[in-house]
Amino acid sequence: MDLAKYKIEKSDQVFYVPNFLTVDEEQYLIRKIQESPRQNWKELANRRLQLWGGQLTAKNILMAQPLPSFVTTYPDIIPRLQSTGVFKSSAHEAPNHIIMNEYLPGQGIMPHQDGPAYHPVVATVSLGSHTVFHYYQYKTADDNLETSVNANGRIIDTIPALSVLLEPRSVVITTGDFYKSYLHGIQEITEDNFIGGDGVSAPMIAGLNVEIANWKTLAGSEAKKVVLDGGALERRVRYSLTCRDVENVANLKTLLTRR
Numbered sequence: 001m002d003l004a005k006y007k008i009e010k011s012d013q014v015f016y017v018p019n020f021l022t023v024d025e026e027q028y029l030i031r032k033i034q035e036s037p038r039q040n041w042k043e044l045a046n047r048r049l050q051l052w053g054g055q056l057t058a059k060n061i062l063m064a065q066p067l068p069s070f071v072t073t074y075p076d077i078i079p080r081l082q083s084t085g086v087f088k089s090s091a092h093e094a095p096n097h098i099i100m101n102e103y104l105p106g107q108g109i110m111p112h113q114d115g116p117a118y119h120p121v122v123a124t125v126s127l128g129s130h131t132v133f134h135y136y137q138y139k140t141a142d143d144n145l146e147t148s149v150n151a152n153g154r155i156i157d158t159i160p161a162l163s164v165l166l167e168p169r170s171v172v173i174t175t176g177d178f179y180k181s182y183l184h185g186i187q188e189i190t191e192d193n194f195i196g197g198d199g200v201s202a203p204m205i206a207g208l209n210v211e212i213a214n215w216k217t218l219a220g221s222e223a224k225k226v227v228l229d230g231g232a233l234e235r236r237v238r239y240s241l242t243c244r245d246v247e248n249v250a251n252l253k254t255l256l257t258r259r
């Protein structure tokens with residue numbers, strides 16, 4: 001797959017691939033997720049998730065488990081991601097770990113960074129619903145912008161640096177500084193409102209006054225029309241597969257010397 005043509009305008013470190021999965025593949029995956037036993041879910045305060053590929057220790061070592069066949073074989077998400085080349089320089093040259101998040105309408109994820117356990121590339125597959133994914137930057141106090149403070153006391157610019165619409169079946173790939181220096185998050189809202197463009201200028205997110213950076217490469221799902229013309233898009237249940245390569249994997253030696 002030639003990723004260059006999926007580069008988002010305004011960033012050479014974020015790639016948006018519409019229709020990364022087919023409708024049949026999406027439905028199959030959603031069925032597998034919905035059929036999974038209750039004990040596979042980890043309940044958080046405002047969403048739930050599953051870990052595929054194993055758990056991470058406190059020291060960020062992966063206690064590796066095989067990834068399920070519904071990401072390695074059908075659909076062959078892992079080989080497909082490998083073929084993009086973005087994991088070429090990572091330890092295992094492919095993702096070995098997936099966090100599968102479930103978001104009900106109104107659920108989201110606070111701006112955060114994914115941290116040092118992973119090779120600094122993340123591929124995020126969306127199933128079931130669109131969402132709007134924002135990248136944010138840290139600011140210094142004297143920048144005199146509208147800011148908020150995150151959990152570790154650092155100041156965040158509340159106006160996103162880049163915002164992308166993630167359609168169902170798409171993948172967004174985040175690399176470079178957008179992984180290493182920026183934060184990312186999803187607002188906790190039940191619908192997204194857009195101000196249409198005129199076909200030349202980008203459609204905007206109502207209220208935030210930021211552009212949908214990938215408006216030109218949307219797949220043409222129902223979401224595209226609403227974004228381009230302006231209007232509201234209700235969020236449905238969304239599952240996301242956050243695919244990354246954990247550099248340190250437990251082996252016999254790390255297990256024997258672990259305290």
Ligand SMILES: O=C(O)CCC(=O)C(=O)O
Binds near residue numbers: 099109114124133240
């Ligand atoms: O669900 C998403 O699209 C983002 C998830 C995320 O940022 C994470 O799991 O670290």
Ligand SMILES: [Fe+2]
Binds near residue numbers: 112113114184
């Ligand atoms: Fe994240």
